Amino acid sequence: MTSLSRRSFVTGLSALGAAPLLPKHSHADGTQAVLRATTSTAQLTPEGFPRTDVWAYAQKGAGSVPGPEIRVKAGERVTRRLLNELPQSTAVHWHGIRIDNAMDGAAPLTQDPVPTGGTFDYDFVCPDPGTYWYHSHNRSREQVARGLAGPLIVEDVEPWLGLPGAATRELTLVLDDWLLNEDGSIVEGRWDDLHAAAHAGRMGNTGTVNGQSFPGFSLRPAERVRLRMINVATDRIMPISLPGLSSTLVALDGHPVAPRKLEVLELAPAQRADIVVDAPVTSTEMTNLVVDTGRGNQVEFASFNIEGEPVQRSGEDVRPLPSWKTLPTLDLATAQNQPLLMEGGAMRGMVEATYQGEKMDFRELTSRGMAWAFNGVAHGMGEPMFEARLGRTVRMEVTNRSAFPHGIHVHGHHFTVLSRNSVPDPHKDVRDTVLIQADETVEIAFVADNPGKWMIHCHMLSHQASGMMGWFKVN
Structure with a gap:
């Protein structure tokens, strides 16, 4: 496998100066x-390196990586006509939005x-409200890796920025990794x-962050800023640290959490976190x-x-x-x-599967x-894994009997993490990908x-494509 030099991977040769904000288009x-x-x-x-041929989303002009930021307030509509100019069929999934089933973009289950x-x-x-994203949901392993992803930000109806203890501004940071040849082209054929x-x-x-190698962002001394962080990589789990910045977690996958101090943030593919x-x-x-x-x-x-x-700040929590x-409230009883x-x-395999x-058997x-x-x-798209009556609480015990971690995403719903290895979760975080x-x-x-009909799958997209995919039905 060819690769770029470590220097270009780690620092991009030099800081590129202040990165441009993502373009915002509200309708x-x-x-x-x-x-x-x-x-x-x-x-x-x-x-100094060649530009990379990508697949990208665009609203006006050329496509960008990541795609244009779509920003609305909670309760507002998003209306977009997808026009496919690619050599393959495609569809758009609006990740994390509790959405009408016909709009989920989960081809071929909810649309062709x-x-x-x-x-x-x-x-x-x-x-x-919260931090979300949109991406291809057809041949995702390839199409997301080529660049088909963008941020979707749903703003709070109640004001938060600028209030006592809140941030004064925010930055959206879309993190990705790319498999490139030494000439900067995407590795094909695999x-x-x-x-x-x-x-x-x-x-x-x-x-990359916001489609750039080692971009630079300016902070004023003592400034408090909200970072909306999105991992759009196809497979890479990203343990993230921000040395020198006091970091407080305030939301996961769009849902608020009680503010808690943070040293390392572990983001699986598709997960998001808001950090102050x-x-x-x-x-x-x-x-x-x-x-x-x-x-x-x-x-x-x-x-x-x-x-x-410097920013004058009174030091509030x-x-x-x-x-x-x-x-809705869970009814676990x-x-x-x-x-x-x-x-x-x-390293584990399995004896057999359907x-x-x-x-x-595993060889076949x-x-x-x-x-x-x-x-x-394996890749059970023929029949639902289960059916649930509308309004019923579903409790899922998800067991990983493999040698690798998996980021499990449930479409159309947010869930509460109750326990890990039978130990009650102290935070009971609400997520769409765990x-x-x-x-x-x-x-x-x-x-x-x-x-x-709602998909449930591993969001390591290589795992999804090679078997970790199913769906359930809510009647």
């Missing part, structure tokens, strides 16, 4: 905008993929790499956003330059975000219990491109209050 007045899925180029590597030259009209309400899929997935060798950072009270040269890429390799993805006039007030067993992958209605499964299974079924470590059992629960 809260109900007028429909066109969201094009198109070919484009992006400067993913430092200046949109063919080249075709269109599809998305029109839905965003009920809950989209169906079963060896990678049976391990941790397709890992990149070049990190306090800059040092005196100017320093620079501090960095650092990602642990494994084996002690601490990679600097971005810099924060502490400069300018971080103000909590407004509560959602929209989630009468919950429908649904086990989810994850098996397969390298694929396309036929029971196969891998010959069909399958390496993982849910409850003994990271489950090897040999770990995590208990989650949600109210099945959204009718339709």
